[in-house]
Amino acid sequence: MEDMNPINSVGIVTPQDFLFGATGEDALRLDCGKTLRNVTIRYETYGILSEKADNAILVEHALTGDAHLAGYHSETDKKPGWWDSMVGPGKPFDTNKYFIVCSNIIGGCSGSTGPRSIDPETGRRYNMNFPVLTIADMVRAQKHLMDHLGIRKWLAVAGGSMGGMLAIQWAISYPDSLRSVIAIATTSRISPQSIAFNWVGREAIMGDPGWNGGEYEEQPQRGLAIARMLAHITYLSDESMRKKFGRNLQDSKDYSFNFHKDFEIESYLDHQGTRFVERFDANSYLFITRAIDYFDIADYGDGDLTKAFSRIKAAFLVVSFSSDWLFPAYQSRELVKALLDNGLDTTYCNIESSYGHDAFLLETKSLGTLVSGFLTARHLEVVS
Amino acid sequence: MTFSDRPTHLINDELSLHRRDLQTIQNMIPDGSRILDLGCGSGRLLKVLKQTKHASVTGVERDQNKILECATRGVPVIHTDLDTSLGLFSDHSYDYVILSRTLQAVRRPDLLLEEMLRIGRCGIISFMNFGHINARIQLVFGNMPVNRNLPRPWYDTPTIHPGTISDLRNLCRTLNIRILREIPLSAEGDFLPGLAGVLPNLFASNCIFIISKGDHPEGLSV
Known part of the structure; x- marks a missing residue:
């Protein structure tokens, strides 16, 4: 924690667990028709909830993220939370003004109930007996947490990538429970290309x-490392790989004339795969990517995206990145069109960046300006 | 990196418009209108319309830095190109579509006029007049005009279609678009500004056109 700047860091945070679903009535109802009992949600909060509870913002993490959004867990922690650059005093998600909540999704492996949790029926791990979830199920579980925290209306629900899907789903599932959505590097319906990558990733694990x-x-x-390496390629771009690695060789000056890691890019991917296995569960990867595959907001409008948003009242900030080929700008524009068709207060920016999909974690300056302005406008609507 | 200086901009933003064409547009907009500003820049006009006319506003801009300024002002804005991407907006989804000093900066002004009146019931155009006497004098001496109203040299001006008030009238006639009202404006430094209303094509450096495919200015205070 030596490089921690106490001026704009949230400092030490303690994760908390919220449990629900002890009774059949309280159990979480799922889209597949099953229910989930004894659900745990791991979450962290930053800042102070106002007396009127009108300054609460829910931040959604991406596929392999967790509830540790910002700050440090201990004095000896080396790395801060995954979006520390955006969350803290004076930062876009300003903890001096807002009460920020981040929770690990159900199906995950970082504290919330997932396939490696114990099934109360059998006393053993769920593993593949875990119900196949949807993004809407994950949001339904978060609604229980929202009620528990005494929040009636989020000022905003925000997220990038899969986090953006969760944020959009919130507006569809609970239109009266939020004022705005910040949807970054995301889509309102998963493309066949994304489904294809998810399929190959799962095949690598299951094979x-x-x-x-x-x-x-x-x-x-x-299998898990291969799934991660494949996915990681989709988070970069041709340009970012060229800039960062080029054709540079890892150790030697010449080709090895065998099949070990010659190139820096090979070594980098191998490292990413190895590190991932240490922190992320294989079964969780299967269940979460499946939930992503099923995500299509147009389902709520009989295949018509505009109709799907007809009950929505939220203001939207939609952000894409020019080099993101996993969730290309046209997918954000499709969302924007549906929002404009419904006369919703919409801001859209396609940020110029070479970082590919990963840009949502890296283009902090432009993204921060957009988020900061958008949130301030929403906050003014509430306090004035 | 710090972001803490941003919000104060948004709260203490000035509510006065220094440009006369924008003041004129502000005054004519009725309360509670739905406004689309094509080429909205940093969103000053829309912010004023939002606050003083309780208008429901959307801007369109292609410059990322200006998009960020709009966001800082709390003005909703869509990042897109006027030449290719107005399909995002459905037919008659706005009351008034504004084009302030933008028509001459797009690749096809004729197509943009059609798009304007597809999206809005009325179009409001602030048009820079290259037929103004100051510009004509400069042309007589053999150079493209560079003056207070047209400040950039020919090779570096966003105004890629220099046209006159008379040219715009002709274009509207060709496209079967009605000009419901012309408001010629003069600027400080104009030659004989008092004649702007009499002979606008010669003496008005700027002109506001209200256009429609229907017969009425649709509630505008003009």
Whole structure:
């Protein structure tokens, strides 16, 4: 924590757990028709909830993210939360003004109930008996947390990538429970290209003998690492790879004339795969990517995106990045058109960037200006 | 990096417009209108219309830095290109579509006029007049005009279609667009500004046109 700047860091934060669904009535109802009992939601909060509870913002994490949005867990923590550059005193998600909540999605593996949790029916891990979830199910679970925290209306629900899908889903599922949505590098319906990448990632995991039908004690390392390497390529861009690695060789001055890691890009991906296996669960990866595949907001309007947003009242900030080919700008524009068709207060920016999909974590300056202005406008509407 | 200086901009933003054409447009807009400003720049006009006329506003801009300024002002804005992407807006989704000093900066002004009146019931155009006497004098001496109203040299001006008030009238006639009202404006430094209303094509450096495919100025205070 040596480089922590106490002026604009939220400092030390303590994760908390919220439990619900102890009774059949309180259980979480899922789109697949099943219910989930004894649900745990891991969450963190930053800033202070106002007396009127009108300054609360929910931030949604991406596929492999967690509830640790900003700050440090201990004095010896080396790295801050995943969006520390955007969350803190004086930052766009300004903890001097707003009460920020971030929770780990259900289906995840960072404290909330997921496939590696214990099934109360059997006393054993769910593994592949875990119900197949949807993005709407994840949001429904978060609504329980919202009620528990005494918040009636979010000032904003914000997120990038899958987090953006959750934010959009909030507006559809609970139109009266939020004032605005910040949807970054995301889409309102998953494209066949994204489904294709998810499929290959899952095939890599499920084709690893170590996966064992989901009944493993040690992670299926090879399969999970390959899934991550594949996905990681989709988070970069041709330009960012060229700038960062070029054709640089890792160690030697010449080609090795074998199939070990010659190039820096190979070594980088291998490192990403290895690190991922240490922190993320293979079964969670299967369930979350499946939830992403099923995400199509047009389903709420009989296939018509404009109709799907007809009950929405929220203001929207939609942001895409010029080099993002996983969720290209046209997908944000499709969302923007549906919002404008419904006369909703909409701001859209396609930020010029070479970082690809990862730009949503890196283009802090432009993104920060947009978020800061948008949130301030929403906050003024509430306080005036 | 710090962002703490941003919000104060938004709260203490000035509510006065220094440009005469924008003041004129502000005054004619009725309360509670739906306004689309094509080429809205940093969103000053829209912010004023939002606050003084309780208008429901949307800007369109292609410059990312200006988009960020709009966001800082709390003005909703769409990042897109006027030449290619107005399909985002559905038919008759706005009351008034504003084009302030933008028509001459797009690739196809004729197509943009059609788009304007598809999206809005009425169009409000602030047009820079290259037929103004100051410009004509400069042309007589053999150079494209560079003056207070047309400050940039020919190779570096966003105004890629220099046209006159008379040219715009002709274009509207060709497109079967009605000009419901012309408001010629003169600027400080204009030659014989008092004649702007009498002979606008010669003496008005700027002119506001209200256009429609219908017969009425649709509630505008003009």
